[in-house]
Amino acid sequence: MVDPTPEDLAAFFHATYERLAPDYGYKTRDASAKPWNEVPPQNKALMIAVADEVLKWLTENHATRSRG
Numbered sequence: 150m151v152d153p154t155p156e157d158l159a160a161f162f163h164a165t166y167e168r169l170a171p172d173y174g175y176k177t178r179d180a181s182a183k184p185w186n187e188v189p190p191q192n193k194a195l196m197i198a199v200a201d202e203v204l205k206w207l208t209e210n211h212a213t214r215s216r217g
Contacts, residue, residue, distance in 0.1 A: 155201035160185040163196060 153161070163185050170177055181192075188196070 153204070155197045155204060158200035158204060159193070159196040162200065163188065 167177060167182060185193075
């Protein structure tokens with residue numbers, strides 16, 4: 150298995166969020182309910198940066214737990 154890139158994670162999170170939102174009584178604003186390839190560059194860059202931080206945190210947290 151190949152580790153996801155920050156953009157892979159951000160795109161997956163975005164698509165999953167949009168798909169599940171109605172199940173939780175939430176409707177994304179029409180202006181922001183876009184497929185990943187249509188997300189404005191600044192928003193996409195922010196989501197990728199957040200995903201990068203999450204991946205780093207997961208890596209560090211897992212490494213810490215593995216060492217005991």
